Amino acid sequence: MAETKTRKKKSSGAKNGGALEKHGIGEELALDLLRDMLLYRRFEEKAEEAYAIGKIGGFCHLHIGQEAGAAGCIRPLREDDYVITAYREHTQAIAKGVDANAVMAELYGRVDGPSRGKGGSMHIYGADVRFMGGHGIVGGQVPLAAGIAWKIKYKEEDGVVVCFMGDAAVNQGGFHEALNMAAIWKLPAIFVVENNHYGMGTAFSRVSATPVAERAISYGIESCSVNGQDVLETYAAFRDMAEEVRNGGGPRFVDLQTYRFRGHSMSDPVSGTYRSTDEVEERKKKDDPISILRDTLFDAGLLDQAGLEEMDAEARRIASEAADFADASAHPDPEELFHHVWAEENHGRLFFDGRDR
Amino acid sequence: MAETKTRKKKSSGAKNGGALEKHGIGEELALDLLRDMLLYRRFEEKAEEAYAIGKIGGFCHLHIGQEAGAAGCIRPLREDDYVITAYREHTQAIAKGVDANAVMAELYGRVDGPSRGKGGSMHIYGADVRFMGGHGIVGGQVPLAAGIAWKIKYKEEDGVVVCFMGDAAVNQGGFHEALNMAAIWKLPAIFVVENNHYGMGTAFSRVSATPVAERAISYGIESCSVNGQDVLETYAAFRDMAEEVRNGGGPRFVDLQTYRFRGHSMSDPVSGTYRSTDEVEERKKKDDPISILRDTLFDAGLLDQAGLEEMDAEARRIASEAADFADASAHPDPEELFHHVWAEENHGRLFFDGRDR
Amino acid sequence: MAVMTYREALNQALSEEMERDPDVFLMGEEVAEYDGAYKVSKGLLEKFGDQRVVDSPISELGFAGLGVGAAMAGLRPVIEFMTFNFAFLAIDQVINSAAKMYYMSAGQFPMPIVFRGPTGAALQLSAQHSQACETYYSHAPGCKVVTPGTPADAKGLLKAAIRDNDPVAFMEGELLYNMKGEVPDDDDFIIPLGVADLKREGGDVSIITHGKMIHVALQAAQKLEKDGIEADVLDLRTIRPLDMDAILETVKKTNRVVYLEEGWPYAGTGAQITAMIQEEAFDHLDAPILRVTQADVPMPYAKGLEAIAKPSADRVVKACNRVLYR
Amino acid sequence: MAVMTYREALNQALSEEMERDPDVFLMGEEVAEYDGAYKVSKGLLEKFGDQRVVDSPISELGFAGLGVGAAMAGLRPVIEFMTFNFAFLAIDQVINSAAKMYYMSAGQFPMPIVFRGPTGAALQLSAQHSQACETYYSHAPGCKVVTPGTPADAKGLLKAAIRDNDPVAFMEGELLYNMKGEVPDDDDFIIPLGVADLKREGGDVSIITHGKMIHVALQAAQKLEKDGIEADVLDLRTIRPLDMDAILETVKKTNRVVYLEEGWPYAGTGAQITAMIQEEAFDHLDAPILRVTQADVPMPYAKGLEAIAKPSADRVVKACNRVLYR
Numbered sequence A, B: 001m002a003e004t005k006t007r008k009k010k011s012s013g014a015k016n017g018g019a020l021e022k023h024g025i026g027e028e029l030a031l032d033l034l035r036d037m038l039l040y041r042r043f044e045e046k047a048e049e050a051y052a053i054g055k056i057g058g059f060c061h062l063h064i065g066q067e068a069g070a071a072g073c074i075r076p077l078r079e080d081d082y083v084i085t086a087y088r089e090h091t092q093a094i095a096k097g098v099d100a101n102a103v104m105a106e107l108y109g110r111v112d113g114p115s116r117g118k119g120g121s122m123h124i125y126g127a128d129v130r131f132m133g134g135h136g137i138v139g140g141q142v143p144l145a146a147g148i149a150w151k152i153k154y155k156e157e158d159g160v161v162v163c164f165m166g167d168a169a170v171n172q173g174g175f176h177e178a179l180n181m182a183a184i185w186k187l188p189a190i191f192v193v194e195n196n197h198y199g200m201g202t203a204f205s206r207v208s209a210t211p212v213a214e215r216a217i218s219y220g221i222e223s224c225s226v227n228g229q230d231v232l233e234t235y236a237a238f239r240d241m242a243e244e245v246r247n248g249g250g251p252r253f254v255d256l257q258t259y260r261f262r263g264h265s266m267s268d269p270v271s272g273t274y275r276s277t278d279e280v281e282e283r284k285k286k287d288d289p290i291s292i293l294r295d296t297l298f299d300a301g302l303l304d305q306a307g308l309e310e311m312d313a314e315a316r317r318i319a320s321e322a323a324d325f326a327d328a329s330a331h332p333d334p335e336e337l338f339h340h341v342w343a344e345e346n347h348g349r350l351f352f353d354g355r356d357r
Numbered sequence C, D: 001m002a003v004m005t006y007r008e009a010l011n012q013a014l015s016e017e018m019e020r021d022p023d024v025f026l027m028g029e030e031v032a033e034y035d036g037a038y039k040v041s042k043g044l045l046e047k048f049g050d051q052r053v054v055d056s057p058i059s060e061l062g063f064a065g066l067g068v069g070a071a072m073a074g075l076r077p078v079i080e081f082m083t084f085n086f087a088f089l090a091i092d093q094v095i096n097s098a099a100k101m102y103y104m105s106a107g108q109f110p111m112p113i114v115f116r117g118p119t120g121a122a123l124q125l126s127a128q129h130s131q132a133c134e135t136y137y138s139h140a141p142g143c144k145v146v147t148p149g150t151p152a153d154a155k156g157l158l159k160a161a162i163r164d165n166d167p168v169a170f171m172e173g174e175l176l177y178n179m180k181g182e183v184p185d186d187d188d189f190i191i192p193l194g195v196a197d198l199k200r201e202g203g204d205v206s207i208i209t210h211g212k213m214i215h216v217a218l219q220a221a222q223k224l225e226k227d228g229i230e231a232d233v234l235d236l237r238t239i240r241p242l243d244m245d246a247i248l249e250t251v252k253k254t255n256r257v258v259y260l261e262e263g264w265p266y267a268g269t270g271a272q273i274t275a276m277i278q279e280e281a282f283d284h285l286d287a288p289i290l291r292v293t294q295a296d297v298p299m300p301y302a303k304g305l306e307a308i309a310k311p312s313a314d315r316v317v318k319a320c321n322r323v324l325y326r
């Protein structure tokens, strides 16, 4: 995260002091949100290290820079609420209650991962904590979210489902079909576009004639834009929205403005023809959700450097513990290859690969 | 078509007399539009007869009641403009220049049909007159239209493509993907929803929270609603729109308000739980595009009963001639079964059904 | 035993399973107010209300995905495709979500969902409405494929499919809906998935098939009988899981096999069965296994062309004679 | 002969064909400014401009359909799928529009379009990014399927595919892009579709395969050689059209066949080839034809599991030994 500038602290003191009140967020909660984001940051930095030395393979999409989209959106939810998302989901899994050690074990492809190493970075699930994955087909999770919301309504529960997607996902037909169904059936779903302005190397402005926020108008779904780098604003927005949706307010659509500090995946460059290094550095300096909250708490006198360092040490400890846990976890046995293909055996043959060969 | 009411004639004289001027439509053109619609009506009534006696099989979707959506939308186009549509396309094929005899022959499944009887009612094509079919997957033609418009732009031509679809097609994801691409690339396409308010037995209001006209807002595409039972209004709207699109105005979206006088297809009931007989009879009386234009021309003194009957006789003549032509046309030879699967033979085998068996 | 149509048998199966389990619901185009495009869901809206019998927009990808999400959350959706021809739009959700979810989550999310509707050709519906789609679903591990050919099989198998905890592509036939047959009255009449049915006992040659082709196979068997040839007619009923024991039994009895299917040959079901038989009963084969399939062309509209494009009893007879070297 | 990577060979083919015919254009995700997710289109934007090298939104169904419409209107689109795993979203336009249009219009609309991208598994991309998709395209008449395994084949076949007037599913391999090989310099170097290539001459057993598995087959042949067994290795190169003559030739020479493929077994390419061989060369087979395929499971992420899920040279060797009764 970027260094604090003393000048900034002074000048913005009053304003920042008021930020908590403005959003109706208490001190402990604010500190927890910082703890959350620090953990996510350190956790994924660990994953980066592990990837670099080949402990993690395949695609690995980091949320670094977008952590408020995990802490701010998910902390306000209830345990019985659902979350579903795409492949940039490590932090959101942890936020919904999947154990950090287990998430790291999944990245390592080990049996202590929620999918016993079969899913990997893009397919983290936590059925017990209602974290519904972890999906790799862009936009694929959006109709699923409608189905989860359908179940909530069908069972006359008062939960909500929060469905995350990237900005590029709004160009998928399934997104539209799902939003239309959510609208006609007033499903309790919050569709959140984590709008980091790029789909891989393509700026959203090049693949849409209108801003993200306008993409739900056609369905009459209430939309709003939220500053996804300000975790307090994000938290407040989701706290209030979840309440309204819970009480039958119907679906919502959120343009969560954010920015990706890393490359699209570990194998992609941070910057290139599609965005300049300056742009990235600028945003990292100005728009780091952790620095922003840190400064707010400093200015409000709720946190000092020592306290921050303590917190950060704790985050680093959990992250490296997770890496150690993952590394110590066993590789799946060969026979696990054939487990979990079928939930139910029937009479007759289900596998056709001639095991003897 | 419904009987004229003398009272109506008198009272509406002035207004109707002005209708042509208002839309900048000359007398001959107005009469031609009536001729067009009469032909379409009589042609499809013939098809109905032929279907009843088993000369036509499969699905057969009639345009009866919606004829202004053929005459009014297509007559203003140039020969080098393109038209693509769904499966309710008999009249639109004729409007774009496919010979009525050939269309009927296709319905009969005979070799003188544009597809030599292989396509049938849902797949009429006229490559030579740039009628691009004739498509059976709801919404499937919409991305194709974007591709045709892409070609126009790619070749720096000044044509346009008019893409028809039903109201239910706007709930297909492909519709959204296509409109978004048309918007970002400013493609010369006019997307027309023939909004007859029902998709088979489902009222649009049951599968959409918003009116058809709002379904293009998300893409920033200019939209308008047109009274599709008033062929003069329809003609004027498309004449002007085509000019604007031709001159680089980018894509347009049209909610063409109309009504289906028949069942969804020949095998479906005209009315039922989804719409009452009264509703249908009411609309037939009030909203028959042929009666409406007829009355306008009567009131303006541009047509009298005798002239109308003459026109109608001519339409009936062409329709029954088409039926005779179709009936006289040969059934495709068995070996035609294997023609037109592949445009290009290569080395090696392309067919795998063991012809000898 | 009551005599009823294939349509009524499906309707009963749906109704009984919805009675039995409140988590079962039916969603698809025209299934509610219109009673289904082919009236399979007749009366269900009235009986179960619009939360359990749901008219969807024409959004195959969307409502198939909605079903998958609902199944993840614990419901047991029955998703109707008006025909499987339209399911090409939805297949990403069937293969990439439904069929793979249980594996990707290492068993956290069973997928008790049925995708049902007609497959294959009816009469003169042309190329985009006449395709037999089995291969697109049977190819992928994680997806079961059921193809009932009679009213009794339709009822017993649909009930089994709805109770199964894996995704099932349940493929019916437009031309079967009006077909009548005897169906056991028992409310709990279930035909387990993966059990083939020897619909005719012969001994000279084996005609193996699935789905609506069973009736063509039986016609062919009758014609052969006139020539003094007795054919086994084996109806697989489900093509994944597959009753390989039943297949090998008839093959070892007759040593001659013809596979009959409605769809195209290339990488069709018959190709798979043929490859397995020659591998597992190589020494029992007195002749090559022949396949009778749809002509390898998109389905034409013209009545005469369509008729010769479809597999016929005569072509089956010819193939049987060939494997009998007659 | 120049030595270049498979990636460069594809890039050259695209560049040369775009030079040759102004109606050829490339559209897909990240193909322009990003030079392609796998850099296959590197430099083409600069060379041909943004009307001919076009970054699309993530709208597979939409831009595949756009390509089909453009082809109807006379252009020759090359549509890139970042991988065929994502093309499940677009398959309706490939099968129902592209593959059937020429037939439904009785020849009015040829469909000169290429859908290209990698198929099958790379390294640890898990179930939704590792599927081999050949069957979904080869099953349907009207669609050609090309699967080059070497740089030379990639270049010669892509040029042929672009010049072909039928829709072609051109299936590459992520793990092949960096592979080097000799490629003829000739600007007009074309490998006609439907011509198999005997990549190794043996005589004891025939290993028939396609796509990236050709390299596994050759490894297996080397291992067998150590045991004194000489294998024919036949690379089909295109699976539709199919060089049946070449297949029958090697079968009649060795009388023993193993089909190796990257994908799943059920109704896979190997099933089709096996069914055809046993039908057309029944008396030439001294052993059943065995298939070596991906394990019949969704692809797992864990390195160790993925390794054993993929077909290996050892499994091919084992299968060869079995058909040789050793």
Ligand SMILES: Cc1ncc(C[n+]2csc(CCOP(=O)(O)OP(=O)(O)O)c2C)c(N)n1
Binding pocket: A088, A136, A137, A138, A165, A166, A167, A168, A169, A194, A196, A198, A199, A200, A264, D029, D058, D060, D082, D086, D089
């Ligand atoms: C249907 C589909 N098409 C393409 C891809 C390849 N792909 C993976 S992520 C991605 C970009 C998505 O960008 P966005 O939705 O903005 O999410 P972000 O990565 O920015 O979080 C693409 C093209 C895919 N996984 N699925």
Ligand SMILES: Cc1ncc(C[n+]2csc(CCOP(=O)(O)OP(=O)(O)O)c2C)c(N)n1
Binding pocket: B088, B136, B137, B138, B165, B166, B167, B168, B169, B194, B196, B198, B199, B200, B264, C029, C058, C060, C082, C086, C089
């Ligand atoms: C993808 C797809 N789903 C379902 C169908 C079956 N079907 C044919 S027409 C139709 C209704 C379409 O209604 P609309 O778009 O309003 O056009 P209209 O028939 O009213 O002209 C349906 C459901 C189909 N052909 N394609």
Ligand SMILES: [Mg+2]
Binding pocket: A166, A167, A168, A194, A195, A196, A197, A198, A199, A200
């Ligand atoms: Mg993005």
Ligand SMILES: [Mg+2]
Binding pocket: B166, B167, B168, B194, B195, B196, B197, B198, B199, B200
């Ligand atoms: Mg309609």
